[in-house]
Amino acid sequence: MIDRRQPGLGAVLSVAALAALATLAGAAAAAGQADPAGRAPDRVLAYPAPVGEERLDVDRGAMGAWHRIQKLATTASLLHVTAHPDDEHAGMLTLASRGWGARTALLSLNRGEAGANAIGPELFDALGLIRTRELVLSGRYYGLDDLYFTTAVDYGYSKSVEEAFRSWDREAVLEDMVRIIRLNRPLVVVSRFHGSARDGHGHHHAAGLLTPEAVAAAADPARFPRQISEEGLRPWRVLRTFRGGVRVDEPYDVAVNATGMSPWLGDTYQRWASRGLGLQRSQTAGRVRTGGGRYFYERLDGIGDGTGAGARAATGIAGSFFAGLDTTLRGLPTLLGEASSPEADSLLADLDRLVGAVGEAFDFRDPRRAVADLARGLGWVRAAVAALPDAPETRFHLSLKERQFEEAVLAASGTTVSAELAGGAAGGGEAVLAPGQTAAVHVRVEAPESAEGDGATAWIASRGGEIVVPPSRIAPRPDGSTEATEVEVPATPAAPYFGRGNVSENHYQVSNSADLHLPWRRPALAAGVELAIGGHAIVRTVPVTASVARLPYGSVTRRVEVLPALSVSLAPGVGIVPVGGDDDDAGGDGGSPGEPALAPMEVRARVVANAAPLSAAVRLELPQGWATVPGTPGIVEHDFRTPGEILDAAFVIAPPAGWRGEAEVAAVARARGVDHRRGYRTIEHRDLPLARLWRPARMPVRSVPVADLDGVRVGYVMGVGDEVPAGIEALGATVELLDEAALAQLDAAGGADPGDEAAFHAIVVGTRAYAVREDLVEHNRRLLEYARRGGHLVVLYQTQEYVPSEMAPYPASLPRGAEEVSEEDAPVRLLRPDHPFMAAPNRLSEADFDGWIEQRGSKFFTEWDAAYTPLVETHDTGQAPQEGVWLTAPVGEGRYTYLALALHRQLPYGVPGAYRILSNVISWR
DSSP states (O other), rough: OOSSSSSTTSSHHHHHHHHHHHHHHHHHHHTTTTTSSOOOOOOSOOOOOOOOOSSOGGGGGHHHHHHHHHHGGGOOOOEEESTTTEEEOOHHHIIIIISSSEEEEEEEEEOOSSOOOOOSOHHHHHHHHHHHHHHHHHHHTTTTTEEEEEEBBSSSSOOOOHHHHHHSHHHHHHHHHHHHHHHHHOSSEEESSSSGGOOOHHHHHHHHHHHHOOOOTTTTTSSSTHHHTTOOOOOOOOOOEEEEEOTTOBBBBBEOOSSSEEEETTTTTTHHHHHHHOOHHHHHTTOOSSSEEEEEEEESSSOOOOOGGGGGOOOTTTTTTTTTSSOOOTTTTHHHHHHOOHHHHHHHHHHHHHHHHHHHHOOOTOGGHHHHHHHHHHHHHHHHHHHHOOOOHHHHHHHHHHHHHHHHHHHHHTTEEEEEETSOOOOOSSEEEEEOOOOEEEEEEOOTTTTTTTTTTEEEETSOOOOEEEEEEOOOOTTTOOOEEEEEOOOOSSSSEEEEETTTTOBBSSSOOTTTTTSSSSEEEEEEEEETTTTTEEEEEEEEEEEEEEETOEEEEOOEOOOOEEEEEEESSSSSOOOOTTOOSSSSSOTTTTTTOOEEEEEEEEEEESSSSSEEEEEEETTTTOOTTTSSEEEEEEEEETTTTEEEEEEEOOOOOTOOOOOEEEEEEETTEEEEEEEEEEETTTTTOOEEEESSSSSEEEEEOOOOOOOOEEEEEEOOOOOOHHHHHHHEEEEEEEOOHHHTTTTTOOOOTTOOTTOOEEEOOOOOOOOOHHHHTTHHHHHHHHTTOEEEEEEEEEOOEEEEEEHSSSSSSOOOTTTOOOOOOOOOOEEEETTTTHHHSOOOOOGGTTTSSSSSOOOOSSEOOOOEEEEEEEOTOOOOOOOEEEEEEEETEEEEEOOOHHHHHHHTOOOOOHHHHHHEEEEEE
16 A cells, blocks of 8 residues: 555665565566565555545644554554445444554445445446545544455345345355455454344345454464465454444443543544534535444443443453453464574563553654654564564564554655656646656655655656666655656556446455455555655655646545546437337337437546647447448547547447347547547535546437437426436437526426426436525425416435425325335335326336336335325335325426436336336426
8 A cells, every 4th residue: 555665565675675675566466465574465464545634633742642552552553344334333433443553454345336426426346436536534533543444335215134245245245244354354254134024125134244253263274265275364253352333231241432632632432433524525415423432332242240240350451342351562473373492572561661661751842752762662673573474473563563563654744755746737737648758756865853864765656566666765845845856657457457348236246365454456556655754664665756736626636547548438328219108119120111210318428647748539339230420420530639538429329220139339540540438527525535437438328218308398406416317318308407596586487387488398417406405495386386276296214304294295204213124235116107198108017117226215205195196115025014105296288207216227228118107207298
């Protein structure tokens, strides 16, 4: 990862040794193997180090040094297991790391891909990238040392663990959990969940059940033996396992109280943690959760007295998971059941005394006074590792302590290392380089009063450890800068190490095991610097960064990415060919020449140049029988002059007359003799590291027996963001997004008179709009008046911010715990088969609910006035019938409809029934 010693290299290396070991280091990192002698594998203490503005103030200066010194005094470590981002017991983690000094790790079974998104239109895998980054941001507040994920994908809300294990490969999830335990080797594992039906969510229940099973399997060499024989891991016996979800009136073994004040945070641990948790804005909308702070846990192994008193002892951290365990340095070999040596015993005892003395004497006004003792301790811990050749577990934990000592020395000395592109951001003002380019990198070391000698040894490496620029001495200038080093940019994998072919797959495929389970790939380019401080060599590795302008908010620091020369992507994500309301959609890829022509379709190929100048030619690869419309281009050529330049090439294509079935359209951008068939969607939100969702430049197309909406005009009130407007446009309608000004003028324009060409045939309120649009709440009466004058107001699913008794035309109830149907194949019954919405222009049936993705719908009305007519009923296994999913009622001359079906999840993936339902609802007039 970053911000630590070069993977696989020892702490003290000469320039020659660095160069000689570069290839070996890269190979070891790529394999992700642990050293048989007991050194830490590459994915421990691998939390993504902050760059630029990501670094918290409490982790800088004297406070940052104090936090790192705290961690030297204990060998306590814990792994907290959750199901999704934002499940975590944030206060407990913060107290454990920032209060007790424990090494803390968090394991989330998935990345929250199927949650709702309160900050944008991203769903599924794009949302998973956002929630991963939000959890990294929150974890900085908690003080996490490590963050891991399995390859399981969040496929949506699950009401039972049985459903979870039908969707997930239970053994694959368990194998991932075992690998993570064997990698991290925590003394204690703490499950967030109880492992019973009380957990409420099938994923939560699964996490609670699998945690103790994974702990047992991690200790058994017969379970997942390839991790041992091929990956170089060793079995690991966790000393204690706890589970959460214990109620206040139930027996417990440990009570964690995070409501105490931290003098170095200036707040309670719980409130500080809540600030971090609130930054998971896609789920919290930026709200800070207050209250709480007391957590109760039951021990699943060993004997406890059930009152919390059984954990008290003279050693360890009193009243915690570690009470009764000797978590001092000198007690480490005995704690791990390994033989020590007199030399190691003496060194570890001296280390305990030294760390205690450093803590007692620490001066917040001058942290540098601690450097000499910390450097001495670094030497002792290295000597202790050398004195324990036959104690691999003790060596492992001491190697982690060695890295913590290095961090403490650097923090107390005020030493900083950075590597920046000379002249600012490349790639059109972004932090982007292309393979084969030459870039100048400044490596900067600022440690004027702590470093020894006339400089430091620096090098630049690519992802995986390949040395791009050989080690050389750098001499700092008075302003802290150095001469720029020229780098020829190597080709490195640009897409995430995990991905899936489509949203129906519930596990990611992994392309490169070197980064497996980490939040994201290690940086494409990193600078390593070997420093001499207090007579000891310390190697520091940092990503190469660039400053990117984000006016009017100033600039942000980005990690430099290495991207292909061209990125090519296609829009829309799926092509829909309306073929008439109730035509037979079977019959292959062709049609009779005598049948009427089908409507043409516009396809847009977006090409982004990451290298320039270069010339490119963009074309489509069409299914058999398809063709570009005469008079429109079949190939688009363009000369890219600057990096970051974008070409949006529009093509108009048409299927053959009578075409039915499914096919695929692909885009190809050719430049410098190379075909580019893959591209990315950039996902950027304030305060979050940039993400890119990579996809092949391919677009599935399918015929749908649905009446088109040619000539229909729809107003759309966007909420948190969705792709429903694109689905409406795919049916031929014109969509106008209604902002605050448009809502304010609704009485004067876009009325409901069917004879008025400016009238909207329907106004649709997007998902969760009432939760994020204050102007919508303010102008809600105008929408109701639009319906009374003859319009059709369609409200898609909302959360509890929508109060039907006040905002809908007739009373209804939408409580906080409103029902949903999470089984995407749950049975559906049409309650009014002859209702106009069911009968025209498309005759709907239960078959229109086949092939749905993730869920049927969410946030149903629970009670409603007799004026409403419920149209369908659906329910999960064991759930009472739900009729509040789709209701409609006459309002004056018009109509109001509440439609809580998950159309926003179906339309982007071309689910035919969703388009047919949408067509019926919008064409009511």
